[in-house]
Amino acid sequence: MNTKYIWLLLILIGFSSCNEPEDILKGTNAEPEVIVEPPALSSGTADFSNYVALGASFTAGFTDSALFKAAQENSFPNILAQQFSKAGGGIFSQPLMNDNIGGIAVGGAQIPGASTGPRLVFGGAGPVPLSSVIGPVTSTTDLLVNNPTGPFNNMGVPGAKSFHLLFDGYGNIANLGVSANPYFIRMASSPTATMLGDAMAQNPTFFTLSEIGGNDVLGYATSGGDGSNLITPSAGPPGIGFDSTFQFLISTLTSGGAKGVVTNVPYITDLPHFTTVPNNALVLDASTAAQLTGFFQAVAGIFTQVLIAQMVPPAQAQALASQYAIPFNEGSNRWIIDVPVTPSNPLGFRQMTEDELLVLTIDQDALAKGYGSVALTNEVLQVLGLLQAGGTPTPQQGALVIAAVNGIDDGDALDRDELTEIKNATDAYNTTIEALANANENVALVDLNTILQDAKINGILFDDFTLQTNLVTGGAVGLDGIHLTSRGYAYMANKFLEAIDTNFGSNFVASGNVAKAGDYPTNYHPTLQ
Template sequence: MKFKYSWLPVLFLGLTACDINNDLDPIPEDPATAVVELNGNGIDFSTYVSIGASFTAGFTDNALFIAGQENSFPNILAEKFAMVGGGAFTQPLMSDNFGGLILGGQPVINPATQERLFTERLIFNGEGPAPLASVNPAAMSTTDFALNNPTGPFNNLGVPGAKSFHLIAPGYGNLANFPTAANPYAIRVSGNTDTSIIGLAVSQNPTFFTLSEFGGNDVLGYAISGGDGSDLITPTATFDFALENVTAALVTTGAKGVIANLPYITNLPHFTTVPYNPVPLDLETATALNQGYATYNGGIQAALAALTGTGLFTEEEATKRMINFEAGEGNAMVIIDENLTDLGAINPAFAALPKYRQATKDDLFVLPLSSFIPQGYGTQIALEDKWVLTPQEQIEIKTATDAYNLSLKTTAEANGYAFVDLNSLLQQASTSGIAFDSYVLSANLVTGGLVGLDGVHLTARGYALMANKMLEAIDSTYGSNFGKATNGLAKANDFPTNYSPALQ
């Protein structure tokens, strides 16, 4: 996806004087204690493989790049596993720290929008997220997924963009199937073969594995497209089929492992940063907007008068659909809500009336909308479905996530695997925050320290926290002591919350 934030810093963040390293709410560290030796309790970490999507790969700040990969949670885990006999952990490293991908020496262009796919990473420009090219116009990916893929096999099998069923699909990493049925990151992982991602995992005879964000993209695509129907939620039956196949393959290896569930993605700052009522108006502009919507409002009133008593159009809905702006702060944006009554279907006389209403606090808006609001989106231009998640669409996402998570937990319990509740973790970050050494990480964009600049993927510090939660789950299930041992867990100060624009 390609994010634009030109208006976001001024209106929503106000970060010029903020400390983006998140030491806003420090917790005193405990005094030094006696050294506690690490005990792996006989767990065989000699061949560790990580299976998943973008979190597993180390994707952050809208891109995959070397520094992010080095700070991926699997790489952090592997460093801890090495302390008790863990073997080498290889990753399909990108060619640079610009992020993004090219094909045959050229950027990959979306034919529908004429915009670059696999764009470079975002950076913090002192006020908010911005494309790396805004401060380094020469930044261009050198990672070509047709010409310079690294040689595997790889222990990190995280594939950004992969849905649950993609991980069992032969040919998902074959260049000949791109773009319809192959993923560039899978091409780099698989060595341009037809072997499935799970096939690559079991071929290494793993002794330990992590399975994380399995199914995350099955709902994320729907969410970031505003539930407009262009990227549907994966049916639970399809998800379960994929999970059963992945689990069956892993069971044959005899490996121990960790399974993590999925967070409610609507708690991520990609969906919580843009408010429903961000529009300040002077009296002249408010008056002009109200005049522009006068015909529409009159039509709603006429429809109510004509349909009163039929039970087909209520006064409550009519009131909700009236559009009104006022001078001052806090004007709610106008959206198109497909769940509103189709008045033209009831009476052709009202066929011209669109399904407009003003947003409420229960609506969520995707982060890229921020730069379009100054262009009249949400005022003169009603927001299409792709910009907003209505309460009904949010319920669809939650229902699917709950079903996926039930299957993931059941699978972990049935096979004796460790289990990590990432959903509860993100919910805590969204409310009270999460203590991590001398910091409190929250789900706020930029300042929270947990989620990166794209509002979806974690920061390096966030991935370190995720690794620690997995280590603690390993302790609980398999009897190790990473959580109590000296240097058994990752330290917050060893991992940044943002990367310098100078990083190349």
């Protein structure tokens, strides 16, 4: 029996050894695996031998409310330069900070400001200053001690507006605190240098001009449109108006035959800095809601009496004061905000509407009051008692009630008119940018506006990750709610490579020479210093 089975096994082995692999595959209906080798990388008509990146905070690699070394190394221009180096690109120099703390000091003293201090980190529940986790810190990047020596291929200057690229005092330390930028001070070739001039002095063969116009509306938005930081007008000569400034930048950068990529401006109010804090987060129980409703009815009644005392006809006084009889309900309610005093709103406050926004940096003390920033002072309670007893408040008592209404400051909110101003300016900038890009065969365009909207609405797929704009958890936007994470900048770099392939005949994407999502973090640990 054993001999019989041995012979059967040998016969089977013989049959199988006579079959080719293709025969076996045909018998199982399986197709042989086809391995397609990607094409060799080609630069197309672009010359990457001297790449210069000109722009603001996105170009610099700014993230988590700071500029620091690790973030700069993951800036989108540096990511691009790594791919360009495979297609004839040369050395890419950056003005690296001295540490991973972030921010800038002068003579050992930290420069105050939201963009010049140490970075934010994740504190378990949300973004917190680095110092709250590891203790007091001071930046070791000091304007008086250790400025690097240029020239620099990365000419990204956090905070720069369009006209700053042409301003010849922007890097003069004598103007610090007035009209100079500390980030450009440490990299400018001279006190009278301009950003564009230092870029052109390098004779770039390829350039990127990223998100010029973003800061021209961002400063207005982050200040709540309070008038302290105005939107750059579209009209005006170069160095003043956006349109002519951008046209001058493009014509200068391409004057020597260089090709490049520009971006349009995203709707910045889609960023989590403006969408994270809900404007209906005033949660009330039934008793407090009734108390506030009564309070504002009293405000309306008192204001009516004040107007009548000022000889305003009663019907007109009642109509004007009725807007202040704001009803509140048990559950979620919208905040009260300060607005400009106008003839139709003489008290300068009202309840927010559904589409209005609060900034991420809103005063937490105001939110902690628990009832819409309305202070029910003893004086107000006395007036309410007088009303309940059938008495009539004096104008002075009415003024006390009005003073007690402390709405959310104008700088903490964007109302309907301010949102319209931001959108109109952004649309005007983008019309100019797209027209100039379409008119110049040496310029490609990346539509950052659509990319940001896609990330906000549906999320965008990047390798095995989905990037969204939610603060902390979304993966696309850093802890300051405005600037991208390193993974977000890597995705941005890939969109630049796609535009370069489409417009200049290269094949970075087809050849597999692109950034990989897993190589770039979405946050940096507090111990990174």
